[in-house]
Amino acid sequence: MSAAKPLLLIVDDDPLISESLSFAFAQELDVVTSHSRPHALTLLRQLRQAPQLALIDLGLPPFPHRPDEGFALISDLLALSPEMKIIVLSGQNDEDHARHARTLGAVDFVGKPCDPGRLATLFRQALSFTDKTSDQPPAGLIGDSPPSQRLRLQLGQYANLAFPVLIEGESGSGKEVVASHYLHQLTERREKPFLALNCAAISPTLLEPTLFGYAKGAFTGANTAKAGYFEDADSGTLFLDEIGELPLDLQPKLLRVLENGEYQRVGETQTRISRARIIAATNRDLRQETRAGRFRADLFHRLSVFTVAVPPLREMGNDRLLLLEHFRKTFAKQARLQPFSLTSAAEALWLNYAFPGNVRELRNIVIRLTARHSGQAISPELLLIEFDASDLSDNQATNTPGLVAADLDQTKLAARRHLQNFGQLNLDATLELWERGYIEAAIELSAGNVSQAARRLGINRTTLYNRLEGWSRR
Numbered sequence: 001m002s003a004a005k006p007l008l009l010i011v012d013d014d015p016l017i018s019e020s021l022s023f024a025f026a027q028e029l030d031v032v033t034s035h036s037r038p039h040a041l042t043l044l045r046q047l048r049q050a051p052q053l054a055l056i057d058l059g060l061p062p063f064p065h066r067p068d069e070g071f072a073l074i075s076d077l078l079a080l081s082p083e084m085k086i087i088v089l090s091g092q093n094d095e096d097h098a099r100h101a102r103t104l105g106a107v108d109f110v111g112k113p114c115d116p117g118r119l120a121t122l123f124r125q126a127l128s129f130t131d132k133t134s135d136q137p138p139a140g141l142i143g144d145s146p147p148s149q150r151l152r153l154q155l156g157q158y159a160n161l162a163f164p165v166l167i168e169g170e171s172g173s174g175k176e177v178v179a180s181h182y183l184h185q186l187t188e189r190r191e192k193p194f195l196a197l198n199c200a201a202i203s204p205t206l207l208e209p210t211l212f213g214y215a216k217g218a219f220t221g222a223n224t225a226k227a228g229y230f231e232d233a234d235s236g237t238l239f240l241d242e243i244g245e246l247p248l249d250l251q252p253k254l255l256r257v258l259e260n261g262e263y264q265r266v267g268e269t270q271t272r273i274s275r276a277r278i279i280a281a282t283n284r285d286l287r288q289e290t291r292a293g294r295f296r297a298d299l300f301h302r303l304s305v306f307t308v309a310v311p312p313l314r315e316m317g318n319d320r321l322l323l324l325e326h327f328r329k330t331f332a333k334q335a336r337l338q339p340f341s342l343t344s345a346a347e348a349l350w351l352n353y354a355f356p357g358n359v360r361e362l363r364n365i366v367i368r369l370t371a372r373h374s375g376q377a378i379s380p381e382l383l384l385i386e387f388d389a390s391d392l393s394d395n396q397a398t399n400t401p402g403l404v405a406a407d408l409d410q411t412k413l414a415a416r417r418h419l420q421n422f423g424q425l426n427l428d429a430t431l432e433l434w435e436r437g438y439i440e441a442a443i444e445l446s447a448g449n450v451s452q453a454a455r456r457l458g459i460n461r462t463t464l465y466n467r468l469e470g471w472s473r474r
Helices: 016-024 037-046 067-080 097-105 114-129 146-158 175-185 202-212 230-232 250-261 286-291 297-303 319-335 346-350 359-371 378-386 401-422 425-446 450-457 461-472
Strands: 009-010 030-034 053-056 087-089 108-111 165-168 194-198 236-239 277-282 306-309
Touching: 009 037, 016 030, 016 037, 016 114, 030 037, 037 067, 053 067, 067 087, 067 097, 087 097, 097 108, 097 202, 097 359, 097 450, 114 319, 114 359, 146 175, 146 306, 165 175, 165 194, 175 194, 175 236, 175 277, 194 230, 202 230, 202 250, 230 236, 230 378, 230 401, 236 306, 250 297, 286 297, 319 346, 319 359, 346 378, 359 378, 425 450, 425 461
Parallel strands: 009 030, 009 053, 053 087, 087 108, 165 277, 165 306, 194 236, 236 277
Antiparallel strands: none
């Protein structure tokens, strides 16, 4: 029997592109297609297994086609399937768009039109790289920084306890690595099953039978009885990722399992007992979710008997170099290529980059550098192509102290005249007015490109998005 072909998801609202690419890749890949972000997410939840590859367009419906929908889809797909390798194929061939797509977790960005042969090569390269190696520790916790040491200390304290653990952290920070390796493989349960379920990856209507199982005839299509994740986990570990996506009507049933181990298959009255240890993870603030009524407070308190915060990469100092070394050697060995190196100036730039996409972004950068620059010394110029410049630390920005001092004198003079003429003012409102003026001017000068506007203003693009979103809600 021949091995199953990798599955590719193509998301493009142009049927001619989807059909022609599906035909071009049919020899090497199984292909499913979608035309929009909502349809792609619905399709993904219906598939038996997540695609290993995705090829998505940035300019997706609704009209006018803007890159925001494509950017959101990258984040959505990785939330549902963190191991998916995403390549962006876009007619909006803008370097800022490419950098932002890679920051979000895409492994590469290709402008239209593109030769299908080149895309096929990129797919083969993406599938050939994996950081799951049996002879090395998981990459998510390589490091000696104080945040890494604190995390390892916490995990050592909680590992062999039977109580639930809630893992908090940003996307791409390695929460599943923490759950599978440090809270399962290094514990007394390591010989028992470890099952992981992404609560965002399953349709809400299917989540209950997936977790608890179902009886024959419980619903249309239930031709036989089936065990759920709680039953299959036995006395091992059940990892519930994206727990904040759990529907409100299902939360009391999970709470019951946490309180006394009891649950029932859908369509059954027989009570079953689960002995699995529950580990949950989220990149949401569940405290805020409980205040907003979207998550039960009693369930939150049950899940968070012990809470572990996985630190973002920007707080981990020189650990970024240790992770670079880990992935550099791992991927060069897999691809049978010579590892690249960084010049001293490029290494300094590496240490000053915030890595907003965390370990996932760092890993993807190393994959691209390995594939494109095997055996070479990487210069700062080459490295900047991979980075989102709005996420470089402040000391990498152009420093103009003379200009700042002159601006301060002019601003002070204008403020003095204002106070003399009006007597008093609302400082907060005045500062917001100045801030909005500068932001709108920067966006106009950047022709609506938010990344360029953020660089003009010397702030993180995420900060700028938050400002704009906050104003739009007022």
